[in-house]
Amino acid sequence: xxxxxxxxxxWLQGRAVVPGVAIGSLFFLPELSLPFREDPSESPICxxxxxxxxxQAVAESQAELRFLFEKLKKExxxxxxDIVDMHLQMTVxxxxxxxxxxxxxxxxxxxxxxxxxxxxxxxxxxxxxxxATIRQRFEDVESVCLRILSFxxxxxxxALRIPSxxxxxxxxxxxxVVAEMSVNGIGAIVTTHGGAMSHTAIVAKARGIPYVTDxxxxxxxxxxxxxxxxxxxxxxxxxxxxxxxxMRRYKALKESHDAYFRGNVEKPVKGGLSKDGCRISLMANxxxxxxxxxxxxxxxxxVGLYRTEYQVLERRRFPTEREQTDAYSEMVKAxxxxxxxxxxxxxxxxxxxxxxxSAFPTLAQGQRTIDLLLQNPDxxxxxxxxxxxxxxxxxxSIMFPMITSIEELERCLDMVGVARGMVQKEHxxxxxRVGAMVEIPSLAFRTESLGGKIDFISIGTNDLIQYSLAxxxxxxxxxxxxxxxxxxxxxxxxxxxxxxGKVKIPVCLCGEMASDPxxxxxxxxxxxxxxxxxxxxxxxVKHVLQSFSIxxxxxxxxxxxxxTSAQEAYAFLRAxxxxxxxx
Ligand code: PEP
Ligand code: MG
Numbered sequence: 001x002x003x004x005x006x007x008x009x010x011w012l013q014g015r016a017v018v019p020g021v022a023i024g025s026l027f028f029l030p031e032l033s034l035p036f037r038e039d040p041s042e043s044p045i046c047x048x049x050x051x052x053x054x055x056q057a058v059a060e061s062q063a064e065l066r067f068l069f070e071k072l073k074k075e076x077x078x079x080x081x082d083i084v085d086m087h088l089q090m091t092v093x094x095x096x097x098x099x100x101x102x103x104x105x106x107x108x109x110x111x112x113x114x115x116x117x118x119x120x121x122x123x124x125x126x127x128x129x130x131x132a133t134i135r136q137r138f139e140d141v142e143s144v145c146l147r148i149l150s151f152x153x154x155x156x157x158x159a160l161r162i163p164s165x166x167x168x169x170x171x172x173x174x175x176x177v178v179a180e181m182s183v184n185g186i187g188a189i190v191t192t193h194g195g196a197m198s199h200t201a202i203v204a205k206a207r208g209i210p211y212v213t214d215x216x217x218x219x220x221x222x223x224x225x226x227x228x229x230x231x232x233x234x235x236x237x238x239x240x241x242x243x244x245x246x247m248r249r250y251k252a253l254k255e256s257h258d259a260y261f262r263g264n265v266e267k268p269v270k271g272g273l274s275k276d277g278c279r280i281s282l283m284a285n286x287x288x289x290x291x292x293x294x295x296x297x298x299x300x301x302x303v304g305l306y307r308t309e310y311q312v313l314e315r316r317r318f319p320t321e322r323e324q325t326d327a328y329s330e331m332v333k334a335x336x337x338x339x340x341x342x343x344x345x346x347x348x349x350x351x352x353x354x355x356x357x358s359a360f361p362t363l364a365q366g367q368r369t370i371d372l373l374l375q376n377p378d379x380x381x382x383x384x385x386x387x388x389x390x391x392x393x394x395x396x397s398i399m400f401p402m403i404t405s406i407e408e409l410e411r412c413l414d415m416v417g418v419a420r421g422m423v424q425k426e427h428x429x430x431x432x433r434v435g436a437m438v439e440i441p442s443l444a445f446r447t448e449s450l451g452g453k454i455d456f457i458s459i460g461t462n463d464l465i466q467y468s469l470a471x472x473x474x475x476x477x478x479x480x481x482x483x484x485x486x487x488x489x490x491x492x493x494x495x496x497x498x499x500x501g502k503v504k505i506p507v508c509l510c511g512e513m514a515s516d517p518x519x520x521x522x523x524x525x526x527x528x529x530x531x532x533x534x535x536x537x538x539x540x541v542k543h544v545l546q547s548f549s550i551x552x553x554x555x556x557x558x559x560x561x562x563x564t565s566a567q568e569a570y571a572f573l574r575a576x577x578x579x580x581x582x583x
Contacts, residue, residue, distance in 0.1 A: 009242045012215045014190070016236035017201050019517060019540075020210035021254040022167060022188035023247070026229045026240065029170035029177075050104050054097075054111040057151035062091050064147065078290040080203050082314065083140075090144045112152045119145040139200060143174030167229040167238075169215075178203045188231035190215050190238050208536055212236050234517065235574070270299045272531070272542050276549040280524055282541060283341070283532040285510055288314075289327075292334040294535050299542070302339035304532025305399070305458065305510040306331060308383075309345050309369075318359055318379070324386035332394040339395040341435065341458070341508075341532075342387050344380075344412075345369050346401040368402045374411055384419035388429060397433035399458060404442045406449050413453070438496055439463035439511075447496050451503025458532070459496060461489075461511025468492060484513050485566040485573070490522070494561055497526045508532055518573040520544045525557025544577075 072081035104114035126138035165187040194213035210233030272280035283304025373380040439460030510532035
């Protein structure tokens with residue numbers, strides 16, 4: 001059947017979410033068909049028994065989630081473990097369970113249909129939420145409901161047997177499914193719906209699983225099950241039944257990637273090196289201490305961005321000054337004398353808005369956290385004191401996000417001075433480096449004026465794209481990865497690097513652009529000597545760096561700056577990248 005259907009290769013163009021190449025056989029993730037039909041020959045529904053069945057399925061789901069949580073934590077996959085923990089909390093939260101029980105009771109229906117009905121109701125509720133990131137969180141609700149349903153429909157639930165390195169096709173994939181399956185190894189994920197900022201994307205990225213979304217795959221569902229597939233997670237391309245020639249090309253590309261990754265994981269090269277031996281500092285973007293413990297394993301030079309807001313996200317409240325002091329000190333100690341950049345709280349619609357707005361009910365939607373901190377000096381000073389105290393354990397820098405003006409930065413620096421004076425009374429404190437994120441155009445255009453005021457800048461391209469191109473970074477539909485190639489944005493980056501060079505401020509780039517394999521030669525060619533990335537992407541970034549000399553990267557940067565469209569820049573950079581892998 002497969003041979004019949006595969007007389008020609010089929011190209012499906014979707015949206016790239018996680019880069020990488022995978023080759024494997026197509027596997028459709030089974031879908032539950034809801035609602036379950038009542039069998040008239042069966043005895044009438046006993047509501048109490050159905051509620052008991054539901055409670056049992058919830059308990060089994062909790063046991064499974066707890067097991068998964070421990071496993072992920074032990075393996076050092078902390079971000080995934082946190083997501084699993086969040087799902088566990090959702091099963092403990094009485095509101096979901098009560099709603100299902102109430103529905104079963106009211107409609108005298110089977111437990112399966114009670115869960116399905118509540119899930120559907122919640123789907124409709126989420127669809128109405130204007131904020132895309134919160135809307136994408138429906139996948140978490142769905143994940144929990146599907147897990148409960150799977151225990152209800154097959155009580156002796158056998159683990160879904162997915163062939164190793166299968167290319168998973170599905171309408172949507174929940175984050176815990178990815179976390180669970182990637183323990184055994186899946187090749188790639190291809191979905192009809194999915195958001196670049198969703199938890200599924202975060203997990204896939206952390207695990208290095210190529211992910212392409214917006215693929216219409218329903219119409220060849222059964223006939224192509226088991227067919228060969230190539231996934232090009234960079235181009236957002238899925239090729240079903242590839243020809244021998246396509247297969248040969250992609251195998252070569254994949255082999256060179258894999259060989260490099262293997263070599264690097266076994267014996268990590270320290271930091272990044274260009275082909276001609278120039279050092280590019282590679283730092284890690286981290287959200288917790290376990291990420292810091294992996295610095296050596298990934299051959300990274302330090303922490304370029306610690307997102308402290310995760311301290312609030314994990315607790316679902318603001319941590320006390322003591323809790324913060326402990327957390328930051330543990331972080332700096334774990335870095336083992338490698339530099340650590342701690343960024344002060346930076347909440348956004350994609351992270352922690354709920355927690356902050358419940359603590360600060362007057363907070364306006366979209367208000368920057370730095371503004372909130374400056375308006376609440378007690379909160380800000382406690383936060384800074386905790387950070388400053390941790391400096392005694394290593395090489396610490398403080399960084400301010402979302403700064404819009406020099407005056408605002410000066411107010412932040414004054415606060416550091418005050419906090420430092422307070423801590424100084426406890427014990428002597430050595431000098432602490434201070435930096436600012438350049439991620440809002442109004443500050444980008446004042447880069448030169450930062451000279452003499454701070455020790456470094458870090459370019460936050462995630463927000464710089466949002467605020468210079470007027471797109472919502474958390475909206476999957478409007479936030480296309482190709483925006484990173486916009487000529488206006490690329491020139492703005494060139495301008496920031498040039499201006500900072502004039503006043504001798506070192507520049508790091510810590511947005512997602514730093515790990516886009518096509519853009520790395522451009523960024524280094526501009527003169528950026530430090531990149532801060534998700535630790536797991538370090539082998540790939542080092543591989544790209546080692547493939548070009550500084551002079552080649554400078555040529556690439558100069559050519560790219562002359563282009564007038566994103567398409568032109570993308571095509572050129574992709575061609576440079578592909579020459580690395582042509583034989
Ligand atoms: C950025 O904006 O590029 C950045 C690194 O910070 P965050 O993603 O945490 O806003
Ligand atoms: Mg930012």
